Amino acid sequence: MFLSQLHLPDGTRVVAKRQGETAHLVRGASGTRELALAAIEAGRSLADEVAFRGVGDPVDLPAALAQGRMLPPVDHIDPAHLHMTGTGLTHLGSASTRDAMHQKTDPEDLTDSMKMFRMGLEGGKPAAGQIGAQPEWFYKGNGYAAVAPGAALTSPGFALDAGEEPEIAGLYVIATDGRPFRLGFALANEFSDHVTERGNYLWLAHSKLRPASFGPEMLVGDLPAHIEGVSRVIRDGSTIWEKPFLSGEANMSHSLANLEHHHFKYALFRQPGDVHVHFFGTATLSFADGISTRPGDEFQIECTAFGLPLRNAITQDPNDAAPVAVAAL
Known part of the structure; x- marks a missing residue:
């Protein structure tokens, strides 16, 4: 599993999970640091925290990288x-x-x-x-x-x-x-x-x-x-x-x-x-x-x-x- 941080075209800051070819937004996450601290507080692994929150819309990471929106x-x-x-x-x-x-x-x-x-x-x-x-x-x-x-x-x-x-x-x-x-x-x-x-x-x-x-x-x-x-x-x-x-x-x-x-x-x-x-x-x-x-x-x-x-x-x-x-x- 891969995680990344980026801005959407409207400037919203998000976290994306990729497993395979397609990446999706992690629900309720705007940063991997906050995601990790939440996982520690809940006694979960980072992967389990992502699974707990679930994922939403797909996101095009190569396009975001080409457009300078990756963090x-x-x-x-x-x-x-x-x-x-x-x-x-x-x-x-x-x-x-x-x-x-x-x-x-x-x-x-x-x-x-x-x-x-x-x-x-x-x-x-x-x-x-x-x-x-x-x-x-x-x-x-x-x-x-x-x-x-x-x-x-x-x-x-x-x-x-x-x-x-x-x-x-x-x-x-x-x-x-x-x-x-x-x-x-x-x-x-x-x-x-x-x-x-x-x-x-x-x-x-x-x-x-x-x-x-x-x-x-x-x-x-x-x-x-x-x-x-x-x-x-x-x-x-x-x-x-x-x-x-x-x-x-x-x-x-x-x-x-x-x-x-x-x-x-x-x-x-x-x-x-x-x-x-x-x-x-x-x-x-x-x-x-x-x-x-x-x-x-x-x-x-x-x-x-x-x-x-x-x-x-x-x-x-x-x-x-x-x-x-x-x-x-």
């Missing part, structure tokens, strides 16, 4: 209470690209990236009830940096690169008693500045403070162990780069449970009502193949297991390259 599959009425975070070096093969970016002079001297990756290989999938190795973790931003499917990803004027990262994101809400609940999973583009990251590994945090997009649809249920998708960069109507990407636990050095524990172990991330979008990482980047994107290019991330493809164009804001002056009071 991220979960959001928050106060964008400051949606947290976008992620983990890197979590996928088999992900270390090679990062290692090349941060290579040391002595090939026998392992980079911090390779050391972190090995920690995951050796201890990222602990037995049930045990805690495994800590993954790399980073902050992307809050809901103000969440970009709707089909909308443009805007790179700041000071950015040195605007590169895609095709990933799977986990979508979560925190219950009133502080327990984190996973709503489902979505395709995601963890948009980053790889040139800045390559300049100095300690600039990784800067390179991740960029907008990101996820959706259009949310897969409700378990994450498939093996996921195959395709990532593309389109320029002037032609594909200039295309490559398959893999995800799912069968292709990862960490279990989802371990990644989730090391995020939600912080009480800061268990505040009632908050929404979390957590990016699980990737091993595939156009940047690793020498692609330099530019405004007007479009990213396309497709995987049939996650419904509609995620597409976002690139723009750049020329107005934020000047120094920021802070006024004293």
Whole structure:
């Protein structure tokens, strides 16, 4: 089952359920966050809450996406209470690209990236009830940096690169008693500045403070162990780069449970009502193949297991390259 959020042509905000080829509106639902909190309060699963409410009129999701009416599959009425975070070096093969970016002079001297990756290989999938190795973790931003499917990803004027990262994101809400609940999973583009990251590994945090997009649809249920998708960069109507990407636990050095524990172990991330979008990482980047994107290019991330493809164009804001002056009071 897939859930999505969108606006109808008259501006009404709705939630749609798709099972098979046809999507229908979920009765009495204007947001997946509220739907999830209602399910928790009633002691039901999200799927059971949808079944309890039932569905109404059919809705054309591809048309809504083409017309710019799709929203991220979960959001928050106060964008400051949606947290976008992620983990890197979590996928088999992900270390090679990062290692090349941060290579040391002595090939026998392992980079911090390779050391972190090995920690995951050796201890990222602990037995049930045990805690495994800590993954790399980073902050992307809050809901103000969440970009709707089909909308443009805007790179700041000071950015040195605007590169895609095709990933799977986990979508979560925190219950009133502080327990984190996973709503489902979505395709995601963890948009980053790889040139800045390559300049100095300690600039990784800067390179991740960029907008990101996820959706259009949310897969409700378990994450498939093996996921195959395709990532593309389109320029002037032609594909200039295309490559398959893999995800799912069968292709990862960490279990989802371990990644989730090391995020939600912080009480800061268990505040009632908050929404979390957590990016699980990737091993595939156009940047690793020498692609330099530019405004007007479009990213396309497709995987049939996650419904509609995620597409976002690139723009750049020329107005934020000047120094920021802070006024004293």
